Amino acid sequence: MTFLSFCFLKNDSVSVQVEQADAGLPPTERSSSLPVFSHDEVTKHRSLEDGVWVTYKGGVYDVTEFVPMHPGGNKILLAAGGALEPFWALYAVHDQEYVLEILSKYKVGELSAEDLKKQGEAKESDPYSSDPERHPVLRINSKKPFNAEPPPEILTESYITPHVLFFKRNHLPVPQVDPASYRLQVEGLPRGALTLSLKDLKTRFPKHTVTATLQCAGNRRSDMNQVKEVKGLNWGISAIGNAKWSGARLRDVLLAAGFGPDVAKWARHVHFEGLDKDVTGSAYGTSIPINKAMNEDGDVLLAYEMNGEDIPADHGFPVRVVVPGVVGARNVKWLGRIVVSAEESSSHWQQHDYKVFSPGTDWSKVDHTSSPAIQELPVQSAITVPADGAQIDHSDETLTVKGYAWSGGGREVVRVDVSLDGGKTWQVAQLRSGDKGQPDEPSPPPGRSWAWKLWELTAPLPPDADELEIICKAVDNGYNVQPDTIPPIWNLRGLLNNAWHRVKVKVT
Amino acid sequence: MTFLSFCFLKNDSVSVQVEQADAGLPPTERSSSLPVFSHDEVTKHRSLEDGVWVTYKGGVYDVTEFVPMHPGGNKILLAAGGALEPFWALYAVHDQEYVLEILSKYKVGELSAEDLKKQGEAKESDPYSSDPERHPVLRINSKKPFNAEPPPEILTESYITPHVLFFKRNHLPVPQVDPASYRLQVEGLPRGALTLSLKDLKTRFPKHTVTATLQCAGNRRSDMNQVKEVKGLNWGISAIGNAKWSGARLRDVLLAAGFGPDVAKWARHVHFEGLDKDVTGSAYGTSIPINKAMNEDGDVLLAYEMNGEDIPADHGFPVRVVVPGVVGARNVKWLGRIVVSAEESSSHWQQHDYKVFSPGTDWSKVDHTSSPAIQELPVQSAITVPADGAQIDHSDETLTVKGYAWSGGGREVVRVDVSLDGGKTWQVAQLRSGDKGQPDEPSPPPGRSWAWKLWELTAPLPPDADELEIICKAVDNGYNVQPDTIPPIWNLRGLLNNAWHRVKVKVT
Missing domain, CATH: 3.10.120.10 (Cytochrome b5-like heme/steroid binding domain)
Incomplete structure (x- = not known):
């Protein structure tokens, strides 16, 4: 060690x-x-x-x-x-x-x-003692800070993920925020800082609702870890969820704070700081490019509702940033401060984490300046049913395979291919943008597909097979595809595993 | 047959x-x-x-x-x-x-x-008799209509591709257009049609210059054809080029033609029609989504210059559309007509071509409505030096590998990995955005990286190898990667082959 x-x-x-x-x-x-x-x-x-x-x-x-x-x-x-x-x-x-x-x-x-x-x-205090209760169904990757994901087979039972089942990814203890005294600072603009109460956010700006999928950069890390050890929480395939987020548009707030053509000349990034702080008093922080923040089609929210209710403590109460199409790490929870800047955030999480390197790069030669901070995520899909290692009854005539598919940057998933024979042949799955049996959500305009698709394929059970290797792979409307295998995208932090997802099942 | x-x-x-x-x-x-x-x-x-x-x-x-x-x-x-x-x-x-x-x-x-x-x-006339002269170095895939590409090893010798060497992809004979009588029709807007002369385009709108790579959807089809026969021109790896395009922004022209908030409520697409017509009089036509056309960061041009000179006949004289980040087929040449519409173009090229299907889809079951028209292209790279089948001198201490890398949608290529051992190990290539020995072009803002990168790796020649399988793969800033192999992305038209590019060389 x-x-x-x-x-x-x-x-x-x-x-x-x-x-x-x-x-x-x-x-x-x-x-x-x-x-x-x-x-x-x-x-x-x-x-x-x-x-x-x-x-x-x-x-x-x-x-x-x-x-x-x-x-x-x-x-x-x-x-x-x-x-x-x-x-x-x-x-x-x-x-x-x-x-x-x-x-x-x-x-x-x-x-x-x-x-x-x-x-x-001297009273020994546990900084995590105020963390909220969580549902026991969650699979815990780390208790302090709390990081957990739902079982895959539950995840895709609903198009909108209930907050209880939504993966929790905390870097620090959950801060206790009094909504009455909550203040959001907006800084870096020539007019000086703007301070907004929660009421200001709710009343001074139009309320927008966006259905957006958030995914942790470490989703599916456990499979990458099996190829060769990586450093990071051992996430399965459920560090992803889809919710309806409501709040003020960041764009509107920045315009109200004085963003204009003069600012546009020099502003390149928007920093976010959480109210979750470490013992040194430094907050979780990160940044996104200014054009994502200001683009009318960017749909970046300062969200105060998740699925129609106040955002729960684990998801950022009372206000979190929702940056649709962008890695979870930029969707800062318990938002305390926004800074418009010419520079990218200098925070650890922007500069020295959430970056991907070549498979040939190890800890001895990694240069964090050589790789950009992850923003948009690549096309992704996974099989939630059946589970890896499941037993299928030989007498079943058909097999149903289910999963999710999503892509970053607002790119819509247009096709999911499923193979029951380890990739030799492929069948096209049915996609949906709503709950089963319910009408799909209306299609968003091109470049604003922020929500995942659930998919399903029911196909004849291949005869005479003892074991099936089931694979899924998705295609987005930029016709980006998932890579076949993990080793060529292996990276020391185990980030962005979007290789084909494979499960093996026994036919008995 | x-x-x-x-x-x-x-x-x-x-x-x-x-x-x-x-x-x-x-x-x-x-x-x-x-x-x-x-x-x-x-x-x-x-x-x-x-x-x-x-x-x-x-x-x-x-x-x-x-x-x-x-x-x-x-x-x-x-x-x-x-x-x-x-x-x-x-x-x-x-x-x-x-x-x-x-x-x-x-x-x-x-x-x-x-x-x-x-x-x-009755005088038998060849509709292609007025086609321009082309340089004999081009490798011809079809003479009538003319489709040809440069030799790969020449392609990456210059960051800006000279028009002579830029791949030609014509669907029909090159039309003869008199610049003095040329008129562009802009239609579909409530004020009625706007007619613009070439002089109008040059004088009434600011001139913008964008360095943008164009790639044919069929680039690298020949490799896909080797996996299983596909239908299409047998392009090698050079149906791609990078040029400086100058002209009026489409956005500015549409605003001048009356595009406003009322139009934005119903407009969803912008159609382009060329002046190249078939014997029935129907023109080459296609469309792009309205948000690409109107987005200030979309950089869609009505270009009248290529690399600082009048656009050559083969590339659309006097005016072509340049839709950066989007498949070549939407970059309509010899532009005659623009129509703002609620509907996508109904043209053959929009509805029944330039679409990709699952590898399991054959001509007997293809449903063209099931797949979206290609717009943004996926991440791509290829090796231009050494050529497949080249002989390397065993006494050479090092091997230099060169190529290009590019991604659609304005996504910047951030890394190219090169393997000299068939994908077992990977090294990171040097990227450049300018000619060798010259300073790189300044980095464009996020989402506006329209130009390719040239790359190069010089590495020790692996000892004791008789043959090397050299592979390249690129990563863009959405961290999309190229798939490992061709068969899982095989499609009946042989489009969008962006699997790892492989060349084998002998060491003698």
Whole structure:
């Protein structure tokens, strides 16, 4: 296990279940012959010059030498001179045995019994304790921060995904926001900042409703991980959902804030900051290109409703950005701040995450400036029914295959091909833009197809087959197609797996 | 050979060299015992009711039974009661022996010697006789209409393709247009038609210049044809080129013609008609969605210059449409008419050609309404150097691979991966947007990357290899990728082959 293994404290590379048993250092080490230090002594060591000391469960550690190797970079200095516990509570990836092993190497002493007692009395608060309740049907990829997806076979039962079943992808604890005191700051425009209350957003701007599919860049990562290990949450095929979002158009808000021809000359990006903050007080942040924000056909919303109700806490209450056709990561939840800028966001999530590299690029040679931040997503589809490994009754005359298909950038999925024989022959699935038996939603204009299509194929069960390899692949109206296999699109973060989806079923 | 083999008289499916030796019916048949008919008698047979008779080189043919089987449909009736020669001169695909064999079955008599003489005296005109001279370096796929492409290794020698080397893709003879009397009709708007001279176009509207790559939907068809036979011109990898186009913006012209909010409520498409007409007088025509036409970022031009000079005859003199990011077929040359409409063009090329179907769809079950007309094109790349089958010197230490990469819809190519080992490992190529050694063109805003990138990789020659399979694949900024193989994207017209491009070279 190398230090790179926990390289992503702030992002979605938490590839393990982070809630584990309360692992501590072996009690025997408590009675070591190491010197005893007071809390005051520890606090003097807060820089590389003075040494970087931290405490953990009564031990004192000089981690100065570890600082340059800390995958989270200089953020480790925030804990210098004090206890690690509150930071590790936020970045739960640290709660693993090998992390404690690394730490143990740097032990230099014991905290005085008196100061240890004081630390114990300081109320240990779990920053995730206010997170909302979630439905137990969700498959959890990480508890803290909470990341979970619905079972695939449920996902495609409804064209509009109920919020309870909509995948949750949180980078930090869910912030508690009082809607009455909520204020959105709009900055970077010549007139000065504009401050909007939730009521302002609802009353000063026309309400627009857009049906849009959101997908996490890590959707289907688990299959890519099987080709060769990647770093990231081990998402299945359900880190995607389709909802009706309602709110003010970002375009309208920016125009009200003073966006005009003069601003258009220099403005290139719009930054979004969430109210979800890490222990250093820095918020989740990212940006989108200005033309997506200002284009009348871009349909970017500052949404305050999801499926006709207040946006639930896990999805950004009271206001989130919805950037249709664009990777989930730009659809900032718990929106606190908007900044119009000539530059792209300098945030970690814009510059050092959510980028894709060549399959030949490994961590030793990755150059994050060589690849653009993901915005529009490529064409995607997956099979939700039957499940991989399912058993099909040999006496069935027909087999029904179901799934979803979607493409980024407002490109409409125009065809889904399904193979029951591992790709030798293909049949065209039925597409729909509504619930089964219900009329389809009206077709949006070209370039504004933000919602997925559900698809279904019922075909004769191939005779005499013991096993079927079922494959789906979608085509969008830019006639982009999915690649045949995963290895050529493999990338170290396991992002944007849109290779053909394959499931194998037994015929018994 | 079935009747379907010459199903596409009007489009680009002419998969054979159409200029052949002057094949005629065997002279022995002239002295048959069949009855002799006068021209007047023949002219009475111009309908299914009266029979459909035609003459060809002195023979009289009753083709009534053949009419329902004619792949070109009812257009055969235009020749009814008269000579086939002028029609076959236009649709040179008929000049093949098997067509004459089919015709011979329907022979019912001889044309009277007197009338045959009159026919001979009627000046036989070749509708292609006014076509411009072309450079002999071009590889000809069809002479009449003229379709040709440059050798790949020349194509990527310059970032801007000289017009002489730019692929020619004509559906019909090149029309002779007098620039002084040229008039463009703009119709469909409430104010009535607007008529613009070439001078009007040049003086009444700002001149915009856009560097845009045009690609034929049939580019790389020959490789798809090798997987399984398709119908269409047998294009190699050079039915693509990059030029600087200058002209008036379509948007500006439509606004001047009265396009406004009221029109926006119902207008959905913009039709273009060329001045190139078939023998029935119907022009080449097609349409694009209104939002592409009116979007300020759409950059659709009514171009009168190519690479800083008047547009050459083969490329649409005096005015052609340039629809950046969209399939070549919509970039109508010799533009005569623009119509704003609620409906898509009903033309053959919009409704019954330039559509892609599932690999499982054959001619017996194709439903053209099931697939949208191609507009934006998918991500593409190809290797221009070395050529397939080239010999590499074993003592060379390095190998240089070159090519082009481009994507439709204004999506920028952000990476090209090259493999020298059949796809096992990949290296990232250097991209450029200008000539080698020259500064790159400035990056366009997101969504407006209309021009290709040239790429190059110089890598150590793998040791001990007798043969290399070199592959390239591109990624655009929507992170769309090329599919691994051709069979899953095979389609009966051989369109949009954007699978990885592969060349094999020998190391000797």
